[in-house]
Structures are given as structure tokens and as C-alpha cells.
Amino acid sequence: MTRQSEKKKPASTRRPRLSLDDWTDAGLQLLVTEGRGAVKIARLCNELGVTKGSFYWHFADIEELMHAIAARYCSHDNDTLRGLTSIEEMPVRDRLAHMGATLVEDRAWATEVAIRDWARTDPQVAESVRALDQRIMSVVENAFRELGFDDREARIRAGTLVYAGIGFVYGRDNIATPTVDEIQDLVAILTRM
The missing domain is CATH 1.10.10.60 (Homeodomain-like)
Structure with a gap:
């Protein structure tokens, strides 16, 4: 060599x-x-x-x-990151409290806004976001049904939380973000019979 x-x-x-x-x-x-x-x-x-x-x-x-x-x-795989895959195993009140708290957690807000803004101009992306929103709404609505609310009440209460979450995405820099305690108070009001 x-x-x-x-x-x-x-x-x-x-x-x-x-x-x-x-x-x-x-x-x-x-x-x-x-x-x-x-x-x-x-x-x-x-x-x-x-x-x-x-x-x-x-x-x-x-x-x-x-x-x-x-x-x-917007996939089911990403549901794990949002906690949607394991959340249904929690007791219903804990589930709603957890979902409420995630509304104000410091998470990928910029990503959420970018995807939703893009969905305004791309029908295929809009469909993916719509499917994700419907999955989230279904999880929340089912939680309210488990608490004994009828379909209409469950839908209205779930809508309050889901629309609040979407609103937090867009209003985050413009208005004060509620604290986790304030979100928990909102969940307590919505779960009251």
C-alpha cells in the first residue's frame, strides 16, 4: 500500500x-x-x-x-399535537377545561394565521381547514352532550368555545388575551346546567 x-x-x-x-x-x-x-x-x-x-x-x-x-x-396526524386524539379519554369537564386552556396557550399562532389566510385564496386548503374545524367542533359538541345538554344547547355552547378559539387567533395582537383562569371561568359558565 x-x-x-x-x-x-x-x-x-x-x-x-x-x-x-x-x-x-x-x-x-x-x-x-x-x-x-x-x-x-x-x-x-x-x-x-x-x-x-x-x-x-x-x-x-x-x-x-x-x-x-x-x-x-390539517390532518388527523396533527390532531395529536392539538391533543384531539387523547382528549376524549379525559373526564368530560377536564376535557373542556383542557381545550379551553389551549385557546390561550402560547402555541403556533403564526402558523394558524398563515394557514387560515392561505385558505381564503385556495379552495383545497380551505377544505382542509374546514375539515379540521369540523373535527374540533365535533369533539367539543360531544363533550357538552356527555354533560347532558341536548343537541341544540351542545352546539351553541361548543360554538362559543370554537369561535372564541378562532377569534383568539386573529385578535391576539389587538386585544388582551384572556388568562387561563378567565377561560376556565368561561368553561364553568358554559357547563352550568
């Missing part, structure tokens, strides 16, 4: 293949920070340090990526 062959080869600078989640995460980040217009194939490839071929391995075009972002954000 020669001295040259005994030297270690330099480590490869090649990145591992990006997953669908890597692309949707990067696209969502751009959507949130700079808006829909900033999400471009060349920009994403540059930021991720890959070629366009890597993008086209997963997506036919930018619209396919955008719809993957919306579908992932």
Missing part, C-alpha cells in the same frame, strides 16, 4: 435524501415567516442545500408541495 491510500478519505458532504416531512416543514416555515409567495422551488432547494431533482423526487410541482403542507397541517 502506498502512503496515499493509507490516508483517510474525506467525509462525504452529500446530504441524506430529504423526506416528505423535511420538504413540508421547510415549506411551512417559509409560508409562516414570509407568506405564500416566498415558497418557491429554487428557494427551498437553496435553503435545504439540495438540487431541484430532490424536490421533484417527491413533488410534481410547487402546488403539490403546497397542498401537502395544508393536508399535513
